[in-house]
Amino acid sequence: MAPSLLVLVVSSVWTALSLPLMMLGVAADGEGGGRCPPVLCGNVNISFPFRIVPEQATDTNCGAIGFQVQCSNNTPYLGFYGGDYWFQILNIFYGNGSMLVADIRKLQDFNISDPRGCHAPTSNSTTKLGYPFYNSPANKNLIIYNCTRGPPTAERERLVETVCHSNTFFRVAESFDKSGGYSSYFLAGCDAVFIPVLGGSGKVNASNYKELISDGFLLTWQLPSSPPLPPPTSGKFTPGANKSV
Numbered sequence: 001m002a003p004s005l006l007v008l009v010v011s012s013v014w015t016a017l018s019l020p021l022m023m024l025g026v027a028a029d030g031e032g033g034g035r036c037p038p039v040l041c042g043n044v045n046i047s048f049p050f051r052i053v054p055e056q057a058t059d060t061n062c063g064a065i066g067f068q069v070q071c072s073n074n075t076p077y078l079g080f081y082g083g084d085y086w087f088q089i090l091n092i093f094y095g096n097g098s099m100l101v102a103d104i105r106k107l108q109d110f111n112i113s114d115p116r117g118c119h120a121p122t123s124n125s126t127t128k129l130g131y132p133f134y135n136s137p138a139n140k141n142l143i144i145y146n147c148t149r150g151p152p153t154a155e156r157e158r159l160v161e162t163v164c165h166s167n168t169f170f171r172v173a174e175s176f177d178k179s180g181g182y183s184s185y186f187l188a189g190c191d192a193v194f195i196p197v198l199g200g201s202g203k204v205n206a207s208n209y210k211e212l213i214s215d216g217f218l219l220t221w222q223l224p225s226s227p228p229l230p231p232p233t234s235g236k237f238t239p240g241a242n243k244s245v
């Protein structure tokens with residue numbers, strides 16, 4: 001290979017490699033290259049691409065988009081305070097891009113001393129989840145049924161009644177059904193809400209719902225790739241100029 005060609009190849013590889021890293025440095029502070037220093041919150045090491053954001057803040061100048069962490073009473077939570085999701089982070093596995101989180105808000109349901117009455121959760125844990133986080137296929141699912149009437153006897157023996165009674169039940173979905181979904185777990189006359197759980201190997205006892213929820217489930221994450229580049233501009237940048245056609 002001619003030396004000049006080699007230089008070209010090497011430099012374009014370098015450009016390809018460094019571009020996403022530059023993009024990750026959202027609003028880089030100029031010297032840190034966009035990486036926040038590692039911080040311990042409780043016993044969880046919060047490092048790049050994650051970053052701690054102060055309460056009420058909506059941005060910091062390091063870390064990657066979507067990887068904000070709130071550290072509250074030495075407990076790390078994913079997302080902004082009052083944001084879309086509020087998962088407690090139990091562990092982050094930087095080596096394989098995954099993390100263990102618990103949907104602890106769901107534990108506030110099934111509270112028999114709640115003045116509003118004992119109630120079952122009404123939304124799936126993963127409802128608000130989106131890029132860059134994905135539910136891992138390694139998780140099982142704790143299903144909570146809220147039925148308008150008692151389920152058929154044949155189903156009844158697979159279900160565990162919740163502390164709320166009034167036709168609300170737990171069941172653990174060990175795996176997808178043949179169609180690749182959970183359709184075989186839906187019961188006529190019952191609403192079904194799904195909470196991913198790790199559950200470990202073997203059969204999971206749905207009676208231990210508190211432990212199952214607090215032991216958390218696996219999320220995987222994907223680092224943002226370079227967003228599409230804006231069209232090349234010649235001359236001065238005018239805000240809103242590209243909106244008029």
Ligand SMILES: *[C@@H]1O[C@H](CO)[C@@H](O)[C@H](O)[C@H]1NC(C)=O
Pocket residue numbers: 038039040045046047094
């Ligand atoms: C946290 O992780 C970072 C990056 O892996 C490492 O450099 C740092 O020493 C760790 N800090 C602690 C307190 O474990």
Ligand SMILES: *[C@@H]1O[C@H](CO)[C@@H](O)[C@H](O)[C@H]1NC(C)=O
Pocket residue numbers: 093096098136138218220
């Ligand atoms: C990543 O590694 C951790 C620690 O070895 C492991 O517990 C976890 O299951 C792995 N995550 C995935 C998605 O395989």
Ligand SMILES: *[C@@H]1O[C@H](CO)[C@@H](O)[C@H](O)[C@H]1NC(C)=O
Pocket residue numbers: 107108111112113114115
């Ligand atoms: C249950 O509700 C009572 C009354 O509102 C409250 O004091 C208690 O902290 C709740 N328990 C849980 C685990 O949320």
Ligand SMILES: *[C@@H]1O[C@H](CO)[C@@H](O)[C@H](O)[C@H]1NC(C)=O
Pocket residue numbers: 118119120121146147164165166168
């Ligand atoms: C079950 O669903 C009904 C109708 O949505 C609701 O009124 C009731 O509170 C739910 N039961 C529990 C225990 O959450």
Ligand SMILES: *[C@@H]1O[C@H](CO)[C@@H](O)[C@H](O)[C@H]1NC(C)=O
Pocket residue numbers: 123124127182192193194
């Ligand atoms: C909850 O999750 C199940 C299984 O993925 C899905 O079939 C169902 O539509 C979801 N329900 C809501 C209200 O999002």
Ligand SMILES: *[C@@H]1O[C@H](CO)[C@@H](O)[C@H](O)[C@H]1NC(C)=O
Pocket residue numbers: 205206207208
């Ligand atoms: C499930 O756990 C409950 C309470 O921990 C226990 O009473 C019950 O026998 C267990 N069921 C099975 C099938 O192991």
